[in-house]
Amino acid sequence: MNQSPTPSASALEELPSIDEVLRHEVVQAIRLNAGEKRTIEIVRSTVAKVRREMREASGVATALRSDLTERIVSQIAAHWNDVSARRTRKVINATGVVIHTNLGRAPLSAAAVDAVSREAAGYATVEYDIEAGQRGKRGEYVEKLLCQLTGAESAIVVNNCAAAAYMILSVFAKGRDVVISRGELVEIGGDFRVPDVLTESGATLREVGTTNRTKLRDYANAIGERTAILLRVHPSNYRITGFTEMPQIEDLARLARENKVILYEDSGSGALIDLAAIGLADEPVISESIAAGADLVSFSGDKLLGGPQAGLIVGRRDLIDALRKNPLYRAMRVSKLTYAALEATLDAYARDAALEEIPVQRMLAATEEALETRARHFVKRVISQFGSFQNVLNLEILAGESVVGGGAGPDISGETKLIAISAAKLSSASMERILRKNSPPIISRLQNDRVLLDLRTVNECEEEELIAGLVQLAETAGSS
Numbered sequence: 001m002n003q004s005p006t007p008s009a010s011a012l013e014e015l016p017s018i019d020e021v022l023r024h025e026v027v028q029a030i031r032l033n034a035g036e037k038r039t040i041e042i043v044r045s046t047v048a049k050v051r052r053e054m055r056e057a058s059g060v061a062t063a064l065r066s067d068l069t070e071r072i073v074s075q076i077a078a079h080w081n082d083v084s085a086r087r088t089r090k091v092i093n094a095t096g097v098v099i100h101t102n103l104g105r106a107p108l109s110a111a112a113v114d115a116v117s118r119e120a121a122g123y124a125t126v127e128y129d130i131e132a133g134q135r136g137k138r139g140e141y142v143e144k145l146l147c148q149l150t151g152a153e154s155a156i157v158v159n160n161c162a163a164a165a166y167m168i169l170s171v172f173a174k175g176r177d178v179v180i181s182r183g184e185l186v187e188i189g190g191d192f193r194v195p196d197v198l199t200e201s202g203a204t205l206r207e208v209g210t211t212n213r214t215k216l217r218d219y220a221n222a223i224g225e226r227t228a229i230l231l232r233v234h235p236s237n238y239r240i241t242g243f244t245e246m247p248q249i250e251d252l253a254r255l256a257r258e259n260k261v262i263l264y265e266d267s268g269s270g271a272l273i274d275l276a277a278i279g280l281a282d283e284p285v286i287s288e289s290i291a292a293g294a295d296l297v298s299f300s301g302d303k304l305l306g307g308p309q310a311g312l313i314v315g316r317r318d319l320i321d322a323l324r325k326n327p328l329y330r331a332m333r334v335s336k337l338t339y340a341a342l343e344a345t346l347d348a349y350a351r352d353a354a355l356e357e358i359p360v361q362r363m364l365a366a367t368e369e370a371l372e373t374r375a376r377h378f379v380k381r382v383i384s385q386f387g388s389f390q391n392v393l394n395l396e397i398l399a400g401e402s403v404v405g406g407g408a409g410p411d412i413s414g415e416t417k418l419i420a421i422s423a424a425k426l427s428s429a430s431m432e433r434i435l436r437k438n439s440p441p442i443i444s445r446l447q448n449d450r451v452l453l454d455l456r457t458v459n460e461c462e463e464e465e466l467i468a469g470l471v472q473l474a475e476t477a478g479s480s
């Protein structure tokens with residue numbers, strides 16, 4: 001190997017070959033995880049990039065082959081770290097946003113996790129009848145349970161609530177009219193736009209009323225030969241307050257019956273139980289909508305319900321049967337993993353144990369006093385582990401608010417106690433980034449130039465990892 005400095009033109013000749021780089025022990029270790037093809041691709045692109053950099057950087061007079069190899073290998077390692085970090089990874093959600101769409105919405109209950117990993121991950125009875133020893137009915141258990149919990153005649157499960165809405169509108173209103181109040185033509189987090197879904201389903205939108213007031217008469221006047229559905233959409237993350245009016249669902253149900261059209265309520269968040277006790281008085285309770293006469297109600301599995309991503313539809317048997325028979329159902333049905341998680345989640349509701357067992361419900365139910373006690377204990381434990389990095393980070397407990405998120409009320413939040421972190425030597429933006437790059441990543445709130453942690457959304461079994469992340473942060477702050 002030529003170890004002497006070489007002039008710029010021949011420096012390029014010192015670039016190691018792809019094979020040489022591949023033999024490097026660091027690259028060999030990456031290859032074990034990444035596999036042959038991906039590794040070669042990263043090596044090729046990195047060598048090409050370094051070659052380009054050398055060509056462009058005029059005046060690079062010298063290059064040692066060994067230095068170039070190290071430079072390439074360290075870029076390869078960084079690239080692979082970056083690629084790996086983009087896998088679906090567990091994070092600690094310290095934001096206080098309970099249903100955080102970017103962080104996977106509802107965390108599953110222990111029973112749901114167990115059902116997925118123990119019962120559903122391998123071969124399972126998703127469509128097999130053990131008694132009869134032959135093909136069985138898909139989703140039977142969950143559908144029955146949904147009927148019992150909501151009082152509906154029938155139920156069906158699809159991929160998410162957007163799919164549920166699309167399927168209902170498409171099956172029952174293609175080429176016909178759907179009547180909806182102007183106050184409900186909303187966009188709900190995650191790009192769900194009611195008018196767009198309507199258009200795509202082939203239905204024609206008939207807007208009635210005004211943004212703030214729609215009367216029963218407005219709906220009645222809009223009903224004609226072509227009308228298939230009266231659609232009510234829970235505005236979820238949007239509220240109009242002040243001079244407002246909307247007809248009662250009972251009255252809409254009567255109007256729909258008289259005119260032989262379907263009353264469909266897209267309920268969104270899906271409260272199976274009255275959540276007024278935990279500050280969510282505005283959420284429509286599914287059983288109440290059914291009792292009031294809605295023909296179909298759809299809601300999400302992974303919002304307030306606290307289960308896996310799914311779109312749950314309950315309502316009249318003849319309508320649900322028509323949905324099941326439609327080819328769209330085949331394209332929108334859910335997997336065995338979803339059924340298993342949903343069954344375990346709904347079981348908790350059947351046992352009246354949702355507030356204790358479903359993480360979303362438990363987090364929303366936590367009182368400010370309980371969160372304050374928890375925050376104080378937590379801060380003590382963190383400080384006791386700072387060791388020689390005492391006083392590098394300043395931890396304070398502040399009053400603040402948690403957010404329900406995920407399309408529940410926009411301003412619906414709960415009083416909480418936040419842990420505010422500051423440091424003399426590190427900006428809050430740097431601290432937020434360091435926590436985010438922790439393993440597991442710790443997602444905090446950056447607000448008014450402060451890093452804030454809300455323990456409401458942190459599982460107690462994650463506290464150790466969170467403490468370790470903060471100790472690491474103190475060490476970084478202390479040595480910078």
Ligand SMILES: *Cc1c(COP(=O)(O)O)cnc(C)c1O
Binds near residue numbers: 266310406
């Ligand atoms: C969230 C929401 C949806 C979309 O539900 P996904 O399960 O995310 O598809 C539809 N309608 C309403 C009213 C919602 O709140």
